[in-house]
Amino acid sequence: MNKVGEPGWATLAGEAARRWAVPEQSGKQDRSRRRQQVILEAAVHVFARDGITRARIVDIATQAGVPLSSVYDYYPSKEDLAYALPATRMGQFYAEFMAKAPAEPTAEARLRLYLWLTADFARRNPAWARVLYLEIWPSIIVTEGDVGRSIDDFARILVALIRDGEQRGEWPEGPDRYQTASIFIGSISQILITWLLYARPRNLMAATSAMIERILPILDLASAPRHAAISSG
Amino acid sequence: MNKVGEPGWATLAGEAARRWAVPEQSGKQDRSRRRQQVILEAAVHVFARDGITRARIVDIATQAGVPLSSVYDYYPSKEDLAYALPATRMGQFYAEFMAKAPAEPTAEARLRLYLWLTADFARRNPAWARVLYLEIWPSIIVTEGDVGRSIDDFARILVALIRDGEQRGEWPEGPDRYQTASIFIGSISQILITWLLYARPRNLMAATSAMIERILPILDLASAPRHAAISSG
DNA sequence: AACCATATCCGATAATTTTTCGGATTTATC
């Protein structure tokens, strides 16, 4: 199925969906599961509103309607709580992609879907997205622990989608798939960041679709210099 | 000089260089100025290493070789200290650009210089860049205060550079200059983030130059759909 | 070189926030 040994997008996305699925939590009582969920939900909203640094555990506890110390029954520290957030919905994102991607006929359509779904998912989960994109994603602590892995997954799948298109001959073998992936990730992140911070563009999905159409063509241009390029000196 | 009322890149960059220049601090003694500098320098390193949330004021004070309470003689809070950092070298960046840009013959060369200098400046000031790009830039608190303005400046100048090229006929009037600017900013940010976090690519400036050549051509393609575009259903 | 006014320094203490602990309460099972 795959010419080289590298796993394809379907394998990677499937694994990611499974890896970030909500764990079974064996042995726990119903009450406990619900309570943990309530705390997590409250945390998303408080962190999204105040930022992780400014947010106080008391506020989260109050918002959740539980006493302060109960927060610590479920999360060892404020930081752990913050970094547990991304994972909560990451699995759902990958699952949604896996549900829709196989129906797409071409690598290009899947790539388009992947980028589009990234923005759409953020639009549907704005508080979660604020915490992920504004507080956690680009953060010094990301290199430690699960969060980093979840972000690596995102990039790895994108690279696999690009490679798939190359192998199917939909676009030429690029000089650097990672460079292409960086441009895609960076462009989408940028539009999400401005939307989350300033509510611009007003219509996120229209702007995202337009941007996707604008950046996809770089798959065809393998670093061709512009016509009248003048070297700076 | 400018057809519409909008200020050109030179005006904007000049103002930015002045706005973020280190203030004169009238009335202060030499000792004090030096001490403030020492504290700021220590803060950059500690924040870059630990992240703003984990960093402790005591560590900054120790690193600076001053007692804890002296930090508060210069900055009202840890947060204020953190958000004072970007401004410290922002002015220098804009000044460097203003020193070099006028010698460039075309709008394209100036645009290339602007993007290139952004990465080069981060490379030369890695601790500062870590704090700016990984901790502050995409942060919920950014919308308040000076930091936000300093980032707006960056985008505004980029848009002005793009408009300049349109007016000089170097590339067609794009459908959306802000979209183009988002792609440029996002791509450069992305490459900087991975470099700061993972030290990849090994050679930042080579990768940046290659990426610039890759993204500049989108100035010519005004959102032309790819050949065999298939709408996803 | 002694003096003064002002600016700066820093130890001690307060205020805030995070985190821990252990007995009381609830739940599931028989």
Place this chain on the structure above:
DNA sequence: GATAAATCCGAAAAATTATCGGATATGGTT
């Protein structure tokens, strides 16, 4: 309805940020 395990939560400790005011240093003046 008795028992063991899981869960809850008030109260107190630990860690961290922030304040305050007298002690010390600086620069200018005579």
